[in-house]
Amino acid sequence: xxxxxxxxxxxxxLDIDVSFDARLASIFGPSGSGKTTLLDAIAGLRDITAxxxxxxxxxxxxxxxxxxxxxxxxxxxxxxxxxxxxxHLSVRKNILFGAGRSADISRSKKIxxxxxxxxxxxxxxxxxxVTKLSGGEAQRVALARAILSQPRLLLLDEPLASLDIGxxxxxxxxxxxxRDEFKIPMIYVTHNLTEVLTLADWVLMIRQGRLVTxxxxxxxxxxxxxxMQIPEEQFENVFTVTFVESDPEAxxxxxxxxxxxxxxxxxxxxxxxxxxxxxxSADDILVAIKxxxxxxxxxxxxxxxxxIDMIDGQAMVTVAAGDEFYARLTVSAVKRLGLVEKTPxxxxxxxxxxxxx
Amino acid sequence: MILSVETxxxxxxxxxxxxxxxxxxLPFGIALAWLFARKEWPxxxxxxxxxxxxxxxPPVSTGLILLKIFGRRSPVGQWLYERGVEIVFNWKGVxxxxxxxxxxxxxxxxxxxxSEVNPxxxxxxxxxxxxSLRIFFVITIPLAYKGIIAGALLAFSRALGEFGAxxxxxxxxxxKTQTLSLAIYSFxxxxxxxxxxxxxxxxxxxxxxxxxxxxxxxxxxxxx
Numbered sequence: 001x002x003x004x005x006x007x008x009x010x011x012x013x014l015d016i017d018v019s020f021d022a023r024l025a026s027i028f029g030p031s032g033s034g035k036t037t038l039l040d041a042i043a044g045l046r047d048i049t050a051x052x053x054x055x056x057x058x059x060x061x062x063x064x065x066x067x068x069x070x071x072x073x074x075x076x077x078x079x080x081x082x083x084x085x086x087x088h089l090s091v092r093k094n095i096l097f098g099a100g101r102s103a104d105i106s107r108s109k110k111i112x113x114x115x116x117x118x119x120x121x122x123x124x125x126x127x128x129x130v131t132k133l134s135g136g137e138a139q140r141v142a143l144a145r146a147i148l149s150q151p152r153l154l155l156l157d158e159p160l161a162s163l164d165i166g167x168x169x170x171x172x173x174x175x176x177x178x179r180d181e182f183k184i185p186m187i188y189v190t191h192n193l194t195e196v197l198t199l200a201d202w203v204l205m206i207r208q209g210r211l212v213t214x215x216x217x218x219x220x221x222x223x224x225x226x227x228m229q230i231p232e233e234q235f236e237n238v239f240t241v242t243f244v245e246s247d248p249e250a251x252x253x254x255x256x257x258x259x260x261x262x263x264x265x266x267x268x269x270x271x272x273x274x275x276x277x278x279x280x281s282a283d284d285i286l287v288a289i290k291x292x293x294x295x296x297x298x299x300x301x302x303x304x305x306x307x308i309d310m311i312d313g314q315a316m317v318t319v320a321a322g323d324e325f326y327a328r329l330t331v332s333a334v335k336r337l338g339l340v341e342k343t344p345x346x347x348x349x350x351x352x353x354x355x356x357x
Numbered sequence: 358m359i360l361s362v363e364t365x366x367x368x369x370x371x372x373x374x375x376x377x378x379x380x381x382x383l384p385f386g387i388a389l390a391w392l393f394a395r396k397e398w399p400x401x402x403x404x405x406x407x408x409x410x411x412x413x414x415p416p417v418s419t420g421l422i423l424l425k426i427f428g429r430r431s432p433v434g435q436w437l438y439e440r441g442v443e444i445v446f447n448w449k450g451v452x453x454x455x456x457x458x459x460x461x462x463x464x465x466x467x468x469x470x471x472s473e474v475n476p477x478x479x480x481x482x483x484x485x486x487x488x489s490l491r492i493f494f495v496i497t498i499p500l501a502y503k504g505i506i507a508g509a510l511l512a513f514s515r516a517l518g519e520f521g522a523x524x525x526x527x528x529x530x531x532x533k534t535q536t537l538s539l540a541i542y543s544f545x546x547x548x549x550x551x552x553x554x555x556x557x558x559x560x561x562x563x564x565x566x567x568x569x570x571x572x573x574x575x576x577x578x579x580x581x
Contacts, residue, residue: 043480043484044483044484071480071484072483072484075486077484077485080477080481082477084477084478084481086478086482086496086500087500088500097482097487098484098486098487145485146485149484149485149486
């Protein structure tokens with residue numbers, strides 16, 4: 001996919017020139033950085049001063065060649081932030097609204113209504129008016145509507161932003177299923193780091209209309225520029241783990257990281273070998289230079305400091321302990337412990353500091 | 358209350374020509390209101406002003422303009438007359454006067470209801486492959502219909518109350534072009550107060566009913 005566009009905005013100009021190939025690319029950046037504008041431009045809902053948009057080898061827009069395909073011919077499924085379900089139509093009519101288009105877009109495999117209803121678990125909602133849906137249901141219906149228009153690209157604009165935390169955790173797995181089941185490339189706009197780390201295989205960080213950095217999420221987010229942009233509360237470690245054993249009496253579950261190390265997380269009733277994603281904030285990881293004793297934390301992992309990025313009195317310490325962990329410390333803590341690259345350390349993580357998705 | 362044949366005739370004539378005028382202007386009003394609400398073009402404000410003129414101009418002036426346009430000595434009137442259509446001093450004159458005078462009210466209120474439809478719905482509908490025509494009839498109109506009906510009711514009430522333009526273009530001919538408003542004026546002139554008050558009662562009742570319905574619709578549209 002090629003995105004090169006210049007769009008004048010109220011206070012700055014959106015100027016992006018990227019080319020990438022991803023299953024789910026995430027556009028990450030603070031509010032007001034031009035993310036929604038970019039999606040609108042891709043969908044053809046906004047004028048572009050100059051540039052080029054190419055998806056799947058077909059050109060949707062090119063100022064040089066005078067191409068500007070109208071939105072209805074672009075074959076792009078757009079789920080805007082507010083969902084924008086047609087309020088006067090039932091769920092059924094909403095999700096079938098774009099289904100008529102499928103004929104004129106050649107796709108090897110057409111996505112069936114049943115398949116979408118099944119994956120998003122909205123089959124029982126069909127005859128409801130959309131005004132009677134909860135926030136999470138409305139988001140799934142909006143997704144279904146976009147998918148059933150058989151798009152070549154799905155655009156999701158902060159689909160979880162309007163939901164409360166509990167609901168977010170419930171919808172996130174649906175997004176992962178959509179990504180894996182339908183094989184439609186997705187562009188996912190968010191200002192939430194967890195969503196990037198959980199869903200995306202490529203990230204574009206933008207700020208004030210400019211690209212800051214791009215790449216595979218874990219690596220791209222490590223750069224200084226990237227760290228500067230991440231909101232305080234959001235720097236998180238996300239890991240894919242498999243279940244080893246659960247002990248409801250002890251209140252904990254043992255899981256195995258991809259590199260083989262084992263961790264304890266709060267009790268979760270899941271079968272052995274089930275895979276999930278867990279996360280822990282970079283602020284919830286303690287670093288020690290001696291093996292700690294007499295401490296309540298359930299996880300103590302030996303590792304080695306790989307790098308230290310310091311900025312504004314904060315230090316982002318990357319530790320290799322099987323997998324890579326990020327711990328955010330103060331610069332004073334780094335100096336007190338004498339941390340440098342290759343210092344052997346122990347990571348201390350409370351069982352209850354882990355969250356699952 | 359027992360109404361005389363004459364009163365019935367006047368009321369029915371007013372209602373039916375008023376209804377015809379409203380139905381006549383409805384498609385044009387909706388189309389123009391949509392253009393005003395959704396499209397931009399050079400000198401748009403000039404057209405907007407022209408459409409609103411009959412609302413603020415003295416109705417008699419509008420009537421005089423209409424008389425000049427449709428009178429037999431004008432090219433338009435001449436052309437129509439040659440085809441057997443005469444506007445002036447018959448019910449068609451009443452129709453034209455009502456239509457022109459109520460058009461601005463219709464356009465204004467329908468335009469507002471279109472503006473209140475979030476354009477995001479229409480945009481998303483285009484990304485789903487819908488044509489402009491389908492979007493207009495399946496998304497925009499259904500979302501604005503309460504405002505459209507309210508506008509039509511308002512236009513209808515205005516048509517029933519029309520006086521100045523009608524009397525110039527169609528005259529005040531009992532049994533032929535006499536509407537409720539014209540008849541009240543005539544009865545008062547002739548000293549037939551009781552007839553005038555009967556008609557007055559009818560106009561007040563109708564006006565109340567229409568404005569009340571229209572307001573109720575607009576309120577419920579806002580809530581939705």
